[in-house]
Amino acid sequence: MNKQHKTLFKDPNGCQWLIKLSKKGDRDLAGQVNRSPDLEHTIVNVVLTDGMKQTPKAGLLLFGSFLNLPDYDNLKDARNKYFPEMSDYTLNEVKAWVMSCLHFLPSGRYFVGDPCYFLSEDNKRFAFGEYMKRRENNDINPVFLSIEGKILAMVSTIVGDGGFLDQDKREYSVDSGTLGAIPFDLLEDHPKMVPDDLGKIHRFNKPFQVKRGLKSTIHFGKIRIKI
Numbered sequence: 001m002n003k004q005h006k007t008l009f010k011d012p013n014g015c016q017w018l019i020k021l022s023k024k025g026d027r028d029l030a031g032q033v034n035r036s037p038d039l040e041h042t043i044v045n046v047v048l049t050d051g052m053k054q055t056p057k058a059g060l061l062l063f064g065s066f067l068n069l070p071d072y073d074n075l076k077d078a079r080n081k082y083f084p085e086m087s088d089y090t091l092n093e094v095k096a097w098v099m100s101c102l103h104f105l106p107s108g109r110y111f112v113g114d115p116c117y118f119l120s121e122d123n124k125r126f127a128f129g130e131y132m133k134r135r136e137n138n139d140i141n142p143v144f145l146s147i148e149g150k151i152l153a154m155v156s157t158i159v160g161d162g163g164f165l166d167q168d169k170r171e172y173s174v175d176s177g178t179l180g181a182i183p184f185d186l187l188e189d190h191p192k193m194v195p196d197d198l199g200k201i202h203r204f205n206k207p208f209q210v211k212r213g214l215k216s217t218i219h220f221g222k223i224r225i226k227i
Contacts, residue, residue, distance in 0.1 A: 007097055011083050013092045017083075019094055020047040020054075039061055048075075048083055048094075092146040098152055100144035103211045105204070106151065109184035112220050113199020118187040123147050127154065131178070142210045147186055152219040153210040154180040155218055163197065166225045172196045181210055181220050 006020045009028070047054050079086050099105060111118055115127055127145055131154050134143045142155040156178055157164070164172045164179075172179060184190065184201065194201060200223070208221030216227045 009090050009093055009097075011085075011088055013085065015050070015085055015090075017086060017090060018049050018051055019097065020049065048079060048086065050083065053082070061128065084209050088149075092149050096144045096146040097152050100142070103142060103209050105144075105153055105181055105209045105210060107206050107208070108205050109203045110220075111182045111187055111194065111199055111201050112223055113172050113179065113182075113194070114129070114174045114176050115152070115178060115180040115182055117198055118191065118194070119182065120188045123186060127152070128176070140212065141166065142212075144210075150183040150186055152180060152182045152186065154178050154219075155210065157218075159227055164225050164227055166200075166223050170200060172199050172225055173197050179218055179220075179225060 008035045009019060011017060064117065070169055072098045076091060116124060119127060124208065127147060130145050132142050134145075135156070140156055140158055142153045144151060144153050157174055160177050161174050166172065191201075202220075202223065204221050209219060210221075211219050213219045213224060218227060
């Protein structure tokens with residue numbers, strides 16, 4: 001299995017968990033998804049293991065549903081049956097890690113812009129703290145985090161702060177050196193609109209990819225921001 005598709009989580013309770021991810025019948029999971037970004041029929045096996053035992057096929061999920069979370073209970077039931085000592089916090093981290101392997105976020109309503117503008121102070125402190133810890137060797141790829149069970153993505157602009165335009169000439173102001181996709185439920189005071197130059201509240205009807213594109217662009221689904 002490709003190294004990027006397994007990782008070790010340390011639970012707040014002191015337990016360590018090795019999480020493995022694979023696509024049924026296809027070893028090249030990330031490559032397969034990048035070639036065909038329609039996840040509705042992508043079967044992904046999420047294996048929970050403590051190194052001694054693992055869930056026998058209990059983590060097998062329809063990933064399109066998993067991203068939209070109605071079938072998240074399948075994974076939670078597997079945890080409850082085989083590893084009840086695994087915390088909900090770690091299970092949410094597993095969700096974020098699985099999505100980071102595929103560079104996808106669930107469908108839903110998001111704020112696309114600088115994460116520093118609309119997160120609460122506590123969530124902002126947590127998000128940027130985790131973001132800095134996970135940017136190994138100043139990695140420029142997106143970082144996926146779990147806050148209150150919601151998954152968000154953050155990515156460095158590389159060039160620092162400023163104003164950046166998407167393909168529709170909408171401006172995205174940046175004061176933290178990062179752009180992100182933040183679930184609407186995490187926004188402080190749930191604003192109905194945001195100032196024109198701060199970003200965009202957008203509804204994604206399908207799971208969407210967050211990635212770096214060619215020619216110095218950052219992609220949030222169909223939104224392409226030129227850096």
